[in-house]
Amino acid sequence: MQINIILAGVGGQGILTIAAVIDHAALQSGLTVRQAEVHGMSQRGGAVQSHLRISDREIYSDLIAEGTANLILSVEPLEALRYLPFLAPDGRIVTSTDSFINMEGYPTMEQIFDELHRTNHPVLVNAAELAREAGSIRTSNMVMLGAAAPFIGIAAETLEASIEKLFQAKGADIAAMNIRAFRTGQALSQLQATPT
Amino acid sequence: MKQLLLGAEAIALGALDAGISGVYAYPGTPSTEITEYIQKNKGDCEQPVHSTWSVNEKTAYEAALGMSYAGRRSLVCMKHVGLNVAADAFINSAITGVNGGLVVAVADDPSMHSSQNEQDSRVYGKFAMVPVIEPASQQELYDAVRYAFDFSESIKLPVLLRLTTRLAHSRAGVESAVSAVSRIQKTLNALYAPERFVLMPHNARRQYNNLLGMQDKLEEDSENSWLNRLLPGTGTIGVLAFGIAFNYVMEVREAFGLDYPVLKVGHYPLPRKKIDALFNSCDTILVAEEGYPVYEELLRGYFGNTHIKGRLDGTLPRAGELNADSVALALGLAKKEVIPVPAIMVNRPPELCKGCGHRDLYEALNTVMSSHEQHHVFSDIGCYTLGALAPYNAIHTCVDMGASITMAKGAADAGLRPAVAVIGDSTFTHSGMTGLLDAINDHSPLTVIIADNDTTAMTGGQNSSANGSRLLDICRGLGVEDAHLRAIIPLKSHLAENIAVLMEEISWEGVSVVIAQRECIETAARKKRNPAAKA
Structure with a gap:
C-alpha cells in the first residue's frame, strides 16, 4: 500500500494541522511516513503545499512524482488546481469551496468549478459552513480531513484517535468539536460518493 | 516507538543524545528548527545545554569553537549563506583543529525557496579540507550527527554536516538510541595548546601541514564509512x-x-x-x-x-x-503525460501580513520618497523584503545581511541623494551596526530606518539580539547624534507624523536613524494565546 497526498492551501490556513493528524495516525498504524512542508519566506499569504506520503514499505523520496498523487486535499479551491500535474489519472481532488482572494486576477468560481469537474469525481466541501455547524469555523480543517478520510488508506477511527490526541491539550470540548467536524466532512463525502 | 521529526529536528535530537553542551546559531531557513528543537527539548539536565540565539553566524561559530576548546561538544547551525558570514572562523578552525567534538550543520537551499542563491556548502568543506557528511534521510541524520561528534573528536577536526531544504523540512519517523536521562556531556577540559590555537605564521604553517598530512587518512575514513x-x-x-x-x-x-x-x-x-x-x-x-x-x-x-x-x-x-x-x-525514461495546470491559474505571491507595521512604514516612506527625483531605497533581509512586491514596490535592493546600510553609504559617497536604508532589528544587530559606524566616521549623508518589530520575524519569531531602547542606545553609542536619532510608531493613526519625521531626516545632510517601533503582530498574537511562551 502506498498513498501520495498533496495538501494545498494558502500560508496561514493551517494545512500542517491536517498533516500532523495524518502523520500521527499513519505512525500509529505502523506505516512509514514522509511529509515535506514549506517554511520561511513563501509561507506568508502565499501558496503553500505539503507532500505527504504513506506506505507499508520504505519510502525514498520526500517529494511526490508527477502523475502519482492519489489525493489532492485543498483547503482553497484555486489552490487545488495548482498541483494538477501531480494528480494520478485515477486520483481524487477533495477541496473546500471557500475561496481566499488576496491577489489580482482570481478566476470566477464558475471557471474553477469547470476545471475541478474535469477531474475524477471531485469532492467539493462547503467547509466553513459545516465547521460553523460543528461549533467553530476553526474546525474547517477537520471538516476537510473528514471529507478526505475515505481516500487516505487509514481507518477513520484511527484518524479520530489522532485528532483526539493532538487536540486534547486544548481541552476535551475542543477535541470533541474537532471530531464532530471530522464526522460532518466524512458524511458529506460519503453522500457525494454515492452514485445518484 | 518512532518519533515524527523534521530532518532539522533529527539533527537536534542526535546532537542532544550525543551529549552536546551547547548549540550556537542565528536563525535562517531552512536551519532554524535545529536550534528551536533544542531550546524546547533540552530537558532539565543537571548540566545545562546552551541554546540562546547568537547575534550572527560568525559569533555563533566562534562560541562553538570556544566550547570545543574547553573540551565539550558543541553544535553550530546556519543556512548556507550564513557560512559565508562564519567562513573566516570555519576555515581557520580547520587549521587549529578542535578539542571537544564540533559539528557544523549547514542547510543549503537549492531552488532558493527562501534564499538569495543556491551555493553548495560542500565546496566550503573541500576548501577547508575537513570531512563533510551528507545524510539522505531523517534517520540517517540522527545517526550521522552522533557519529560525527565521535568522528570529530577522534580526528580533532570540525565536521561539516550538509543538508538541503527538502530533508530539513520533511518529516519522517526517527528511532532514537539514547534516552534523555542517559545523555552524558563531556567534562570541562580546556586545552592549553597555544602551538595549535595561536595561528601566527610559524604555528599556522605547521598546522596546515598537519591538515594536509591528514587528507589520506580522511579519504580512508570515507572509504570505510557506513554513509558510503x-x-x-x-x-x-x-x-x-x-x-x-x-x-x-x-x-x-x-x-x-x-x-x-x-x-x-x-x-x-x-x-x-x-x-x-x-x-x-x-x-x-x-x-x-x-x-x-x-x-x-x-x-x-x-x-x-x-x-x-x-x-x-x-x-x-x-x-x-x-x-x-x-x-x-x-535515466532515459519517457516523460509521463500529466494533467496541465489550467490556464486560469494565477500566482499567489507571499505578502506582508494584514495589520503588519511594515505596511504602515512603507506607506509613509513611499509618500516621502515620491517627492524626490531619486527614490532608491536600499534594503535588507527579513519580512520587510516583501515591501519589494506590489502594492508597495518600496525597496530596491536586497543582497546580503546588513548590506542596506553599507550600500546606501557607498551610493551616498557616489553622490546619490537621498540615500536611504531599511533594515530590521535583528538584521541590524547581525551585520548592520558595523556599517553604521563606517557611515558615522565618514559623516555620510544617509538615513537608516530600522524596522524594529521586536523579533526575527521571517524565520518564525525568534528573539532578536537587541530591540526597543537598546537599539537607540546602540545607535547613540556608535555616534548617531541625538537630534537625528528618532523613534516613530508605524500605525495608520501616526501616518502624518511619521511622514514628517522621515521627511526631515531624509533631507538632512548627515547620518540619521529613524527607528520604527511596533511589535510583529504574529508574535504579539502568540504571546496573547500563550503568555508563558514569552521567553
Whole structure:
C-alpha cells in the first residue's frame, strides 16, 4: 500500500494541522511516513503545499512524482488546481469551496468549478459552513480531513484517535468539536460518493 | 516507538543524545528548527545545554569553537549563506583543529525557496579540507550527527554536516538510541595548546601541514564509512548519487523496476576505491548531486569525460532541486503525460501580513520618497523584503545581511541623494551596526530606518539580539547624534507624523536613524494565546 497526498492551501490556513493528524495516525498504524512542508519566506499569504506520503514499505523520496498523487486535499479551491500535474489519472481532488482572494486576477468560481469537474469525481466541501455547524469555523480543517478520510488508506477511527490526541491539550470540548467536524466532512463525502 | 521529526529536528535530537553542551546559531531557513528543537527539548539536565540565539553566524561559530576548546561538544547551525558570514572562523578552525567534538550543520537551499542563491556548502568543506557528511534521510541524520561528534573528536577536526531544504523540512519517523536521562556531556577540559590555537605564521604553517598530512587518512575514513555504500546491479549505466539525490534515484529504481548499480555517497572526501569500482563496472555514469555539480566537474576533468552524465551536460537540470521526475528523465525514461495546470491559474505571491507595521512604514516612506527625483531605497533581509512586491514596490535592493546600510553609504559617497536604508532589528544587530559606524566616521549623508518589530520575524519569531531602547542606545553609542536619532510608531493613526519625521531626516545632510517601533503582530498574537511562551 502506498498513498501520495498533496495538501494545498494558502500560508496561514493551517494545512500542517491536517498533516500532523495524518502523520500521527499513519505512525500509529505502523506505516512509514514522509511529509515535506514549506517554511520561511513563501509561507506568508502565499501558496503553500505539503507532500505527504504513506506506505507499508520504505519510502525514498520526500517529494511526490508527477502523475502519482492519489489525493489532492485543498483547503482553497484555486489552490487545488495548482498541483494538477501531480494528480494520478485515477486520483481524487477533495477541496473546500471557500475561496481566499488576496491577489489580482482570481478566476470566477464558475471557471474553477469547470476545471475541478474535469477531474475524477471531485469532492467539493462547503467547509466553513459545516465547521460553523460543528461549533467553530476553526474546525474547517477537520471538516476537510473528514471529507478526505475515505481516500487516505487509514481507518477513520484511527484518524479520530489522532485528532483526539493532538487536540486534547486544548481541552476535551475542543477535541470533541474537532471530531464532530471530522464526522460532518466524512458524511458529506460519503453522500457525494454515492452514485445518484 | 518512532518519533515524527523534521530532518532539522533529527539533527537536534542526535546532537542532544550525543551529549552536546551547547548549540550556537542565528536563525535562517531552512536551519532554524535545529536550534528551536533544542531550546524546547533540552530537558532539565543537571548540566545545562546552551541554546540562546547568537547575534550572527560568525559569533555563533566562534562560541562553538570556544566550547570545543574547553573540551565539550558543541553544535553550530546556519543556512548556507550564513557560512559565508562564519567562513573566516570555519576555515581557520580547520587549521587549529578542535578539542571537544564540533559539528557544523549547514542547510543549503537549492531552488532558493527562501534564499538569495543556491551555493553548495560542500565546496566550503573541500576548501577547508575537513570531512563533510551528507545524510539522505531523517534517520540517517540522527545517526550521522552522533557519529560525527565521535568522528570529530577522534580526528580533532570540525565536521561539516550538509543538508538541503527538502530533508530539513520533511518529516519522517526517527528511532532514537539514547534516552534523555542517559545523555552524558563531556567534562570541562580546556586545552592549553597555544602551538595549535595561536595561528601566527610559524604555528599556522605547521598546522596546515598537519591538515594536509591528514587528507589520506580522511579519504580512508570515507572509504570505510557506513554513509558510503554500493548497491550492486546490472546493466551498463551506473549512478553516483550524493546525499539526498540517492532518494530520487532509488525512487525511480523501485517505481520502474530497474536494477542499475548505485553508489550512495554521504561522506567526503570522495571514497576513491568505491568510485573506481563503480566506474570500472559501467560504461556510463550518471552523477546526481543536489546542488552544484561539484564532484561531477571534478570527475569529468578539464578535458571532459564523455561517459559522465549529469548537470553539466544538461542530462539533469543545471539549477534547482532534483526530484524523481528529473532523475527519471536523466535515466532515459519517457516523460509521463500529466494533467496541465489550467490556464486560469494565477500566482499567489507571499505578502506582508494584514495589520503588519511594515505596511504602515512603507506607506509613509513611499509618500516621502515620491517627492524626490531619486527614490532608491536600499534594503535588507527579513519580512520587510516583501515591501519589494506590489502594492508597495518600496525597496530596491536586497543582497546580503546588513548590506542596506553599507550600500546606501557607498551610493551616498557616489553622490546619490537621498540615500536611504531599511533594515530590521535583528538584521541590524547581525551585520548592520558595523556599517553604521563606517557611515558615522565618514559623516555620510544617509538615513537608516530600522524596522524594529521586536523579533526575527521571517524565520518564525525568534528573539532578536537587541530591540526597543537598546537599539537607540546602540545607535547613540556608535555616534548617531541625538537630534537625528528618532523613534516613530508605524500605525495608520501616526501616518502624518511619521511622514514628517522621515521627511526631515531624509533631507538632512548627515547620518540619521529613524527607528520604527511596533511589535510583529504574529508574535504579539502568540504571546496573547500563550503568555508563558514569552521567553
